Amino acid sequence: MTTPAPRPALRKAADAHVHPADPSGSHRLRPAGQTPAPPAEPIPAPAPTVPAVPAPRRLSGPLNGITSDSLRAAGRRGRRRADDGKLVELTVKLPKSLRKEFRAALKAQDRQADDVLAALVRAWLDR
Amino acid sequence: MGIVAHGRLPGMAMLAVISLKGGVGKTSVALGLAATAWAAGHRTLVVDLDPQANATAALDPEAYEFTTNDVLADGRLGIAEDAIVASRWGPGIDVIAGERALEHRAHAEGPDSALRLRTTLSGALDRYHTVLIDCPPSLGELTRNALAAAPAALIVTEPSYFALQGAEQALEAVEVARAATNLGLRPAGVVVNRVRRSSEHAYRLEELRRAYPELVLEPPIPDRTAMAAAQGAAVPITSLRAPGAQDLTRRFATLAGHIEEALS
Numbered sequence: 001m002t003t004p005a006p007r008p009a010l011r012k013a014a015d016a017h018v019h020p021a022d023p024s025g026s027h028r029l030r031p032a033g034q035t036p037a038p039p040a041e042p043i044p045a046p047a048p049t050v051p052a053v054p055a056p057r058r059l060s061g062p063l064n065g066i067t068s069d070s071l072r073a074a075g076r077r078g079r080r081r082a083d084d085g086k087l088v089e090l091t092v093k094l095p096k097s098l099r100k101e102f103r104a105a106l107k108a109q110d111r112q113a114d115d116v117l118a119a120l121v122r123a124w125l126d127r
Numbered sequence: 128m129g130i131v132a133h134g135r136l137p138g139m140a141m142l143a144v145i146s147l148k149g150g151v152g153k154t155s156v157a158l159g160l161a162a163t164a165w166a167a168g169h170r171t172l173v174v175d176l177d178p179q180a181n182a183t184a185a186l187d188p189e190a191y192e193f194t195t196n197d198v199l200a201d202g203r204l205g206i207a208e209d210a211i212v213a214s215r216w217g218p219g220i221d222v223i224a225g226e227r228a229l230e231h232r233a234h235a236e237g238p239d240s241a242l243r244l245r246t247t248l249s250g251a252l253d254r255y256h257t258v259l260i261d262c263p264p265s266l267g268e269l270t271r272n273a274l275a276a277a278p279a280a281l282i283v284t285e286p287s288y289f290a291l292q293g294a295e296q297a298l299e300a301v302e303v304a305r306a307a308t309n310l311g312l313r314p315a316g317v318v319v320n321r322v323r324r325s326s327e328h329a330y331r332l333e334e335l336r337r338a339y340p341e342l343v344l345e346p347p348i349p350d351r352t353a354m355a356a357a358q359g360a361a362v363p364i365t366s367l368r369a370p371g372a373q374d375l376t377r378r379f380a381t382l383a384g385h386i387e388e389a390l391s
Contacts, residue, residue, distance in 0.1 A: 010193050010209035013200035013228065020178065020230030 087114070140164075140390070141258040142315055143273035146283045147300065148293030149264035152320040153283040154181045155354050157261040159379040160281075160386075161186075162363030165220040166376075167383075169256035172211065175225030176244070176269045178233070182261040183224040186214040187361035194226040195244075199272065202243045208251035216363050225261070233267040241308050244272035266300050274304035279315040279390055286322055286331035286347075294335070298342070316344040316389050318382065323350050344385050346378050 094102070106113055144157040157173065165171045175182040176195055183194075193210035207223060214220045235241070244260075252258055260273040274280055280301045284294040294317055305312040317339055322328050336343050353371035357364040365376045 007203070007206075010197055010201055010206050012193070013197045013231070015200070015231045016194075016196060016226070016228045018228065018231065020227060 141277045143260045143277035143280045145262045145280050145297050146264050147296045148290050151283050151285040151290050154261050156283045156318050157259045158185050161259050162365045163379040163383045164257035166365040171220045171257040172255045174223045174260040177225050177261050177263040178227050178229040180225035185358040186222045188212040188214050188222050191224050194224045196229045198247045199232045199243045205250040207247040233269050235268050241271040241275050245276035275308035278311045281315040282317045283320055285320050286328040315386050317342045318344050319347040321350040322347040
């Protein structure tokens with residue numbers, strides 16, 4: 001009868017030093033006792049993207065915003081021209097009913113047609 | 128404790144101590160029974176299959192290199208012998224330590240994955256009268272290994288609604304494991320642990336007794352600070368002289384006797 005070869009001693013498991021919370025230590029993907037795969041390259045942080053330069057919001061004039069608040073903020077006494085440049089005339093044609101409604105709203109809200117229309121045109125250009 | 132199991136020492140008891148709910152004191156019961164068996168002169172081994180390794184900390188083995196994680200990763204017949212170390216409780220009680228990395232073994236790794244503990248313990252337990260396997264509080268591959276290796280499963284619960292459900296699920300798991308991997312497996316009983324004097328606990332305890340009249344083991348184990356003190360000092364509960372510890376010692380001795388009767 002031959003003497004059986006001595007049994008190799010127990011060794012530490014290949015993943016004994018891998019923290020269970022480390023995904024590279026998962027054994028569902030490989031047989032036990034196999035050397036764990038090297039940790040995957042960490043996913044690089046996304047390069048900071050250069051945000052598209054938004055059109056500058058014009059805050060210098062009281063009526064250059066596009067919200068109703070900015071329109072409301074401009075009272076008669078604090079009113080300034082929508083633009084510091086030279087004021088020019090712009091002739092437009094509107095339906096008579098719309099002009100009537102517009103005038104009534106200007107009176108009720110103590111607004112000037114020039115200021116409101118300049119703000120609307122600016123908002124339309126900046127949209 | 129005494130049953131003939133897997134052809135080892137006559138009278139050897141091997142129990143998988145399980146609970147599918149955490150925090151019921153499963154490890155405390157395993158340690159209490161280990162202390163009782165050891166104090167009775169039985170050579171005792173605790174196999175720590177819980178990645179939290181609380182049983183290992185309480186048994187406080189001297190320097191050790193290998194754990195149940197290494198044993199299960201290796202998987203060779205009888206290799207668990209190499210991982211057995213002496214507990215500092217004293218001569219006659221040993222441990223196969225657990226460790227956090229056991230989480231890596233909590234998933235199936237091939238067709239014989241659930242049989243690794245049984246294979247590795249084969250031939251390594253000949254000198255023990257009592258073997259207790261402390262399982263994690265879940266039904267993963269570690270618990271499946273314990274249920275495939277042990278001839279009996281001891282279910283630990285506490286008198287609460289959720290724990291009741293956990294006990295029911297644990298009993299189902301024992302049935303499934305018996306059919307799948309271990310035809311000799313049977314429930315050793317249900318230990319009700321951490322019982323306090325409250326109407327809710329009294330109600331749930333009675334509910335358990337009604338649901339499992341033949342499985343609930345007496346006496347229930349009260350929630351006592353002596354248990355935490357023993358674990359914190361890494362000493363067996365049987366070595367403490369405080370009245371609470373003495374009461375627990377008596378209860379665990381009675382419980383061990385009832386487990387022996389249940390399995391005989």
